[in-house]
Amino acid sequence: MELTSPTYFAKVKVQTVQDYVLFCVQSVTNLFQRPFYLTDIVSQADSIGVGSLPIVVLTGFFTGAVLALQASNTLERFGSLSLVGQLVSTSMVRELGPVLTSLMVAGRNSSGMASELGSMMVTEQIDAMRALGTDPMKKLVTPRVAATVFMLFFLAIISDLVGLAGGALVARVLLHLDSRQYWSYAWQTLVFQDVFMGLVKPVLFGFIIATIGCFYGMNARGGTQGVGRATTQAMVASSVLILVLDFFVTRLLMAVLSYH
């Protein structure tokens, strides 16, 4: 095995980060430059958003349900079983809805984008597109970024809602709580900061999912093996980045919104 010098390794990593930042900037600035590929944005929104709906609904529902179930054990010890709605609500809206939805969409779409664009790259289709006078960044990357950010926002809201419904079902059927009480607590406990935090996260995570997926795809080299590598890397990098970013965004928003 050939050994790589630490300096060279560091240079490559810094170069990759620099390329990724420039890639992100270009994907956003393209939104304000002609031509606009509205049809591609709609088509991607359908594929990413509507296509991800079943897994997001399933994940959200069972997360809410298991959250209610787990919380009931602890709350019962303190005689506060009625607060289960409050716990499910804040957990889903602030944290689990956006993060789990993003992880699901990352698994499905970040890898999908990397493999699709990677295949196009290694079969010279990206070069052919450039040769035909089309900017692949505008045609392929920007629509995917715009569609993912837009759709993940709504998918997270749907996930929150079905998560609450899952919690409600467990509360009613297994914990024998009153449904109106559950929904009342779930609703009343939410404040602006909870909702704001829950809506900012999917926007950031959507951007991460799409840009990471497209970046690895557009930089795929080395035939089918290279495409496979790009797909795995995109999936791993986007999932890890979502979790890391989640911590820092939560901390930042808590500080900014004076919220604990």
Next chain:
Amino acid sequence: MSAPTLPLDSAAATVQEDAARVIVFDDVKLGFGDNEVLRGVSFHLARGETKALFGVAGSGKSLILKLAMGLIRPDSGSTVVLGHDISQMREEELFQLRRKIGMVFQESALFDSLTVRENVAYRLMEEHGIYDEDIDRRVREALHFVELEHTLDLYPAELSGGMRRRVAIARAVITQPELLLYDSPTGGLDPVTSNRIIEFIVKQRDVYKTSALLVTHRLQDGFTMATHQFDQDANRMVQLPPGRSCDVPMSFLILRDGKVIFDGDAQALKESRDEYIREYIS
């Protein structure tokens, strides 16, 4: 005092010369890491001419086409295409210029998620936005040119290798570009299909007078193009009488070790005394 007519004439001559040259490569160098592939390549392509590029695998033939398209940039030297020094142009400016150039890639590079119709119409759709009657007519014309009208609604995966190359040619010629770049259009194909593709390239040269650079490994492709011309009445390629190969705008360029070792017509190639060239064409 007499006017300095000479510089003016010289300038006018230069302008005329530039207009007559579609591609001018001047001392172009390009390498990847320690491997310097092109070591000072200089040549020009005259308007209306087709130049066949030969060389062993890895000699940089395909790189020359990609440089001419502005898909990659040289390390040094200048690449002037259709009057623009593309080595100095930004990517956004290149997109406009590329619309005047057609390229046929080595493996066709058709968009595999689009039908033949959508592939051929791609450039027109990008310009006009919607698939209307005019685009449909032009798509059918382009596919008629390569005799593949019946494949309109098929996907590239449903076509044979030769058919994919012909669709790629149709996609490249649909806008009647000023310059065509063919990257091994006959590579890996049987002789019958190869001849058919060469016939389309000759038709494009003789009927539409399009300038072209052709990368190929098959020497017979170049000689076929140098000894045949397209007969529009008979709608087929016909052989020229012996000794009339200079009647067609066809030239040859041979690369060796990253440099041009031959640039001339078929007659000069046959008469070359260079040992490497003699071995190459034997």
